Amino acid sequence: MRAVRTRITAGLSLAMIAAAGSSAAVPLGAASSSEQAAQARPDTDGGVESLGRGAGQGRVLPETDRILVSFKDRVPTATKDTVLQGAERNTELADPDIVRTTGTGESVVKSAEMLTPAEQRETVAALEADPTVASAEPNQIAVGALAATPARNPNDTNWNYQWGPRDIAVPGVWSQATGQGIVIGVADTGEISHPDLNGKLVPGYDFLSDTYHSRDGDGRDPHPQDQGDWSPGRPSRWHGSHVAGIAAAHTNNRQGIAGMAPDARIQHARVLGADGRGYVSDIADGVMWSAGLPVPGVPANMNPAKVVNLSEA
Template structure:
């Protein structure tokens, strides 16, 4: 059994008032806050200033005995007796050891021990594995979702609703709710400490919230008994509650939710568990946790703890950032400089403070230059539950805090990602911050203007705006020449590096020609295709239009060879014929060093250069056409786009 914390420790979580079920308040009809109504402030969160765990990363693998020696020798040198008898609890995704001390000790002492361990040449880094809590919230008395009209959410829905986007939520888990159940796309329970789990075990595949209730001394010595607060349920609903006839509606109502439970009883969880949850949501492997079917497109962390952003937490955030997943975090509710609270002071995050209905900074919100943006966080109604311990009846409840502000921003980012999934976290953050409004002195997120600032994405998710042929490939879609491949999540892929087969080439050329009226013959002109073959009409049209005669077989028949790749010399012939075989006298001196006037299709390849359709490759000896290289779909888009400008 886990050893209790000292009785001097103050409880880390304040309770939320859970109200009865409410009808859906539409974004366009939501009433403003009642004039003169005072909302209660979130209670100040005071975390236990002790821990019984360390995180130690070694530069190279050591034996268990050597790892214990490093910690215990360092503990004796540092004068921290709690570290002279340790055991390894588990290994983090980053490969670091989570080490349990003999008993709890102060954060100051554990930090001292960590510094001494880090001095050992075998150690990469060492840091306390502190306890973290939700950015606590309290109740208020508003009767509608004032935040939606304040940030123009319904206006943004004209452009995006979150369809095809997944929001990852690291929190206390979700209770069953009609606003959330259709949205949830999987999850995992990362709570490893049995005294915090409230579900009878450690990590498992069930991320649902069993309740954050606790008995006296359960979470730490001196902790009062508490009832469940349904924090994660509220946060998830703010971001993506479904549009239906009950409850509330989220900022991104058509987005999916990926549930990473990392906070348990008392709303507490370890940094090492939260870091694994972030890593997993970003799609990176975490031992023992099966990969999600689809990683998150944005991650929300409505939690906070005092102190710096340690290596474990920062590396998890960096993993998400470098995988293209923005991380939105709460600034914290202590009314102090946000520089002094993590993860708001981590790098590569969008740190969010709480604003009131008048656009002012909420008095409890952490503030300062570390805060990137503010969002509605005061008196926010969202999904809840009536259970004081285990889940009972789904309902709606009001909470206040930066925990409530953060999912407003995460939902906005989800809309931005739907409009353009190719933008980097830095680009998304820039668009979000540059469009914020300041009605009362602080920059408040405006969902509609942020979305409007996002440039329209390429129609294909695998062709970013930086692709050499982005314009031409996008034209292929807008011109109806290529629809690409539909992916499992409803997006489209163009696959620009895939070679073009002859059957697909026929379809492209037929569409480029305007899909002319043509009745394909009942008897195929080619022995290797039939009227039932995919793209039969287009291939038969190729023969009828004189663009392709196929290959003559030994028995005098013809073959089209639909699945053969199209080489660049043959492509030149196809395009020249599609253009009407224009009058052209090929030059006596080849424009390309690797073909001569005697090369098959020389006229057509020289015409490609003369017409500005292909410039070939520049080499030390001049230009090369590379006639026998297969044409890929990206280059072919460029060829067709250039030809289309001349037809």
């Protein structure tokens, strides 16, 4: 199981749909100033809230408040609790609690306080020293939604600006295939209403498991709407729709851009939220579900994707 998780984690920077220089247009504005003010000053008693907004842009944040633990087969719940209590006594793991199980069967253990890299290593070592634990690793917080950010304000309302698709002569292959009957999974910040994408979506899912990142007031749910990844001083990028537009925007409709597979459908797995952040375990579950694999506590995907795009920074 750990090998599966590691392969998914190592592949965070790989995009399985490669096209550049085009995007669906984005809605004007971000969240209201009152919403920004409220979310820019979260509770800082502990946990992920203490990171604040807008900090730590990069591939992964150095701190995390969650550890992934793979217990050996048939370990009872009481024994798991005992193992975590032992780690709490001997490390900086604070008030540990198993909050859910991942798609690969690992227990997501939440700490009441953030753990530094050194504290993460100490906690992992303590957990793996227990004979009931097969493996443990930090559940890092990935910071994505940076790959398609332009150096200046984009102007993607005309094919003439789509230099990437033009350079690789995409129109030349449309006589052979346009994505008809194909579902493209987009594991990213979620969906928005947009004229170049409306009518092309199949039901997706919101995999953000904590309200700090989700900004929608709850955890996982069947509503993958993008709530914006803005932080103070920086507007939202609407990266999930950027990717969806590159993949399958309506084409020959006299507006917006041309999609690379214009007859394909899009399915959003929302795995990134505030500041473009998301736990690696949530990202992995979102990719697995998109591909049609079962994830505990999540309804089966009735429209599994043929291709899944994961284009994080």
